[in-house]
Amino acid sequence: AARTDDTTATARADAGDAAPEAEMHTASAEADGSxxxxxxxxxxxGLGRPALDEEIAAWDIDIRPDGQGLPRGEGDVWTGEELFVAQCAMCHGDFGEGAGRWPQxxxxxxxxxxxxxxxTVGSYWPYLSTVWDYVHRAMPFGNAQSLSDDEVYAITAYILYLNEIVEDDFVLSSDSFAEVEMPNAGAFYMDDRAETELxxxxREVCMENCKEDVKITMRARVLDVTPEGGDDTENAPNEAPAPEEAMDGGDHAASDEASADDAAPAVEQQTETAQADTGGAAPESASTSETEDAPExxxxxxxxxxxxxxxxxxxxKCQACHQVGxxxxxxxxxxxxxxxxxxxxSAEGFSYSNTFEKAHDAGEVWTAEHLAxxxxxxxxxxxxxxxSFAGLKDDADIEAxxxxxEAEGAE
Amino acid sequence: QTPDPAITELPPWQQYLGEGVDAAPYGMPSQYETHVVRRNVPWLTADATSSVNFTPLHELDGIITPNGLCFERHHGGVAEVDPAEYRLMINGLVDTPLVFDLQDLMRFPRENRIHFLECAANSGMEWRGAQLNGCQFTHGMIHNVMYTGVPLRLLLEEAGVKTAGTWLLAEGADASAMTRSIPMEKALDDCLVAFKMNGEMLRPEQGYPVRLVVPGWEGNMWVKWLRRIEVGDQPWHHREETSKYTDLFPDGQARRFTWEMDAKSVITNPSPQAPITHGPGRMVLSGVAWSGRGTIPRVDVTLDGGNSWVQARMSGPSFDKSMHRFYHEFDWDGRPLLLQSRAHDSTGYVQPTKDMLREIRGENSIYHNNGIQTWAVNEQGVAENVEVSS
Known part of the structure; x- marks a missing residue:
């Protein structure tokens, strides 16, 4: 039987579908006018249809701390290392140290x-199930849900190893899962604002003569990290932050995402600042000289x-790692x-792998065929x-x- | 005084015909309003596909945020869901696991409600001190729109929740497959499965075609591109409720499940992006206030950094868990101002100072910074983000 949260609803249901409209509106009109x-x-x-077991199996991928939802499978630390270096390290670093502003x-x-x-997983995450679940549902970034269950076990095992939670001979499996203890598991508690803050x-507020003396103790302009163009006013121009100030700004910065959590590194910020400073002139510099050779x-x-x-x-699929335009x-x-x-x-300033360095020195060129x-x-x-990208299966995708x-990167 | 050429000379728009109907089948703002846009802070995040931009609060009035200006927060980019292929599944501890398509959802009774959505990290960059010059950046991870949707309660009733079903997991169809655990009590109370905002279909960046509405609670729980609701008997403790969206305290412990957004306000005009340009004399100060626990019957404003306060004038409709608009009209004598606003919500809670929050939470909790904001306005009318002594 359907739940009924108020008696009016039940009464109306009893009266059948013909309940007068007027009655419905007066029944439980909310005080706020909604x-x-x-x-x-x-x-x-009687709306919707029953979900099929196959459909539920396809979508119900969530894992809980008690292991509910974990598929059978296993993976060891060294298999995990190989996968991690190939699939994860370009953002998270070979040892999980984090590249750029991606999470450590x-x-x-x-x-x-x-x-x-x-x-980190080792210093903060309270449950191992969260790692398995998240890697499985959302990683690698830009190619989600492409890893097999055993691969997720192996990568999770390697992340545990990087955090010195397991030894290098560890095999994570649906059986050994429950044995792993997360170091920070005990450090979380339920929201207690109702007792500690509310x-x-x-309390009663002060309205008159509340302070003897009011002084400005801090100014945003001291470490101005407001983005270019964010300030509409001619009167209050943003001064480009000196690197030291920008670094301070990074330390002060915090949002809920990766870098912000971990404070934006100063080097990265300098780069951003430099780009912002050059403004519209930036695209003219490095890239165009090469494109000029290509027949328009x-x-x-x-x-x-x-x-x-x-x-x-x-x-x-590419834009998590590459920019064009x-x-x-x-x-x-x-x-x-x-x-x-x-x-x-040959992209200036990019640190290539050895295999690309060799190709560069050998004078190899990106033709359409070679790129395909x-x-x-x-x-x-x-x-x-x-x-780490696995590749494009469809020739039409490659052509597109x-x-x-070619079109985006032409100017 | 010389005659005003804006009056004495015939402007082109009075002489020549303008565009006909259908010049813009979907209308856009005036060409003179192109500066009114969402903006991001590039150094905040590693990549735009997992990032945030900010609502230009200083350009808006009233309580409704236009759809195209509602801030965006994505964890795996914007999912472009084909409505013909849209499905919502309810499974887990229910009598009958169900699948709905979009048309099924639109055949349930609907409700229309106006609610704010605030990211838990709004003002998160300001914990350690004044940092960003503009309420767009300090307070712009919020928007307030009218949602049309089906009460989640009705969908759960359709599937029949088993007695053990005390939690649910909401899951998105984007590349991050966003998940959040929500207690059943909240789901049955006031959550909506919404498909329209301000009368039109949701924007892609706001979860088209269907998103969850979790009134008064942190924005991350309002799962966009909602594809599945699972009923369970305990929370799932997924990434966005353990690694993220937990509030770290100075002792190394962390609060979790800090769902409700505390009462908060900000003066939007004047502010660093919206200085006083008309000089001394008559002026209108304005701002917005909201609370995840009810309505905002009162906002106080100070012009002197908190020594003396006056009650602002509330204007416009007052809805539960919605944004409220306040004004304070006064004669500016041209002397520097230290502007603050202080929201009171319908539970009696009063917005605290940043120092009062730091006293309890330290500076590393990232989320739920609802402290009082100060703008310093100088003799020229230029405003800056500052902090003042207690």
């Missing part, structure tokens, strides 16, 4: 009481808007402006590439994404 709540219907409304996953124990807490913050007319003739639009969708810069992967015709491994070969099988084409990169 009107009457939508009412329950005895026995339900390992160590940081003993920092939670410091001014710079480092929240009474304190519900070929690009225009080849530009098929539908194909480029398809390519834009395919490129979402105006303002593109090197991220986890190199920027892709003027890629076709460009020497392999690489995109179909990245690690087969350049063994040892840092690009190439058209998109």
């Amino acid at each position: 009107g009457a709540a939508a009412s329950s219907h005895e026995g339900g409304y 996953l390992a160590l940081g124990m003993g920092t939670l009481t410091s001014n710079d807490p480092v929240k 009474p304190e913050f519900s 007319d070929i690009r225009i003739v080849a530009a098929d808007p539908a194909l480029i639009a398809d390519g834009a969708k395919v490129f979402r 105006a303002d593109a810069s090197n991220r986890v992967g190199p920027q892709l402006n003027g890629l076709l015709g460009r020497t392999v491994g 070969e690489f995109l179909a099988d990245p690690r087969g084409t350049y063994t040892g590439t840092k690009m 994404v190439t058209a998109y990169i």
Whole structure:
């Protein structure tokens, strides 16, 4: 039987579907003017259809601390290391130390009481199930739910090893799962604001003569990290922060995302600042010199808007690591402006793998054919590439994404 | 005084015909309002696909946020869900696991409600001190719109929740497959499964075609691109309720399940992005206030950094767990101002100072910073984000 949360609803259900509209509105009109709540219907409304077991199995992937939802399987630390280096290290670092502003996953124990807490799986996460669940549902970033269950076990085992929670001979399995103790498991408690804050913050307020003397104790402008263009006023221009100030700003910074949690590193910030400072002139510098060699007319003739639009969708698989277009810069992967015709491994300022360095020195060039070969099988084409991407299975996707990169990166 | 050419000269728009109907089948703001946009803070996050931008509060009035200006927060980019392929599943501890398509959802009785959605990390950059110059950046992880949707209670009743079902897990269809645990009591109380905002279909960046509405509670729980509700007998303790969205205290312990958003307010005008440009004399100060526990019957305003306070004038409708608008009209003598606002909610709670919060929570908790904001305005009318002595 359907739940009924108020008696009016039950009464209406009893009276059948013909309950007068007027009655419904007067029944439970809310004081705040939102009107009457939508009412329950005895026995339900008969909408929707039963979910099939296969459908539930396909979508119900969540794991709980007690192990509910964990599939059978296993993975060891060394298998995990191989997978981690290939699939995760470009963002999280080979040892879980975090690259750039991507999250650090390992160590940081003993920092939670410091001014710079480092929240990692080892130092902060209370449940191992959360790691398995999150890696399985959302990683690798930009290629979610592509790992097999055993691969998730192995990567999770390696993350535990990096955090010195298990030894290097450890095998994580559906059986050994419950034996792992997370160091910070006991450090969480339920929201207690009702006891610790609400009474304190519900007192009578002062309206007159509340302070003897009011002084400004801190100014945002001292460490001004407000983004360029964020300030509309001519009167209050943003002064570009000196690196030291920017670093302070990073230390002060905190949002709920990766970097912000872990405080934006100063080096990264300097880069951002430098880009912001050069403003509109930035795209003119590094990339265009290479694209100038490519014949303009070929690009225009080849530009098929539908194909480029398809390519834009395919490129979402790439954009977690690569940028292309105006303002593109090197991220986890190199920027892709003027890629076709460009020497392999030639994006200025990007630290390439050895295999790319060799290709660069040998004068290899990104032709459409070579790029297609690489995109179909990245690690087969350049063994040892840092690009963990598994490759594009569909030739049409390769053609589309190439058209998109060519179009976006042309100016 | 010379005659005003804006009056004496014929402007082109009075002489020549303008655009006809349908020049913009979906209308856009005036060409003179192109500066009114969401903005992000690039150094905050590693990548735009897992990042946040901010509502331009200083450009808005009233209590409704226009759909295109509602701040965005994504954990795996914007999912472009085809409504024809949209499905919502309810499974777990229910009598009958069910699948709904979009049309099924639209055949349930609907409710219309106006609620604010605030990210738990709104003002999170300000814990250690004044940092960002603009209420867009300090307070812009909030929006307030009218939702049209089906009470989650009705969908759960349809599936039949078993007696042991005390929690549910909401899951998104995006590349982060966002999940949050929600207690059954809240789900049955006032949660909506919404498909419209301000009358039109949800924007893609707000969860098109369906999102969860969890009134008064932190924005991360309002799962976008909602694809599944699982009923269970305990919380799931997933990433966004353990590693993130938990409030670290100085002793190394952390509060979890800090769902309700405390009462908060901010003066939007004047503010660093909206200085006083008209000089001394008559002026209108304005701002917004909200509480996750009820309504805002009262906001106090100070012009001198908290020595003396006056009650602001509340204006516009007052809805439960919604944004409220306040004004304070006064004659500015041209002397520097230290502006603050202080919200009182319908439970008697009064917005605390930042120092009062730091006293209890330290500076590393990231989330739930609802402390009083101070803007210093100088003789030229330029405003800056500052902190003042207690």
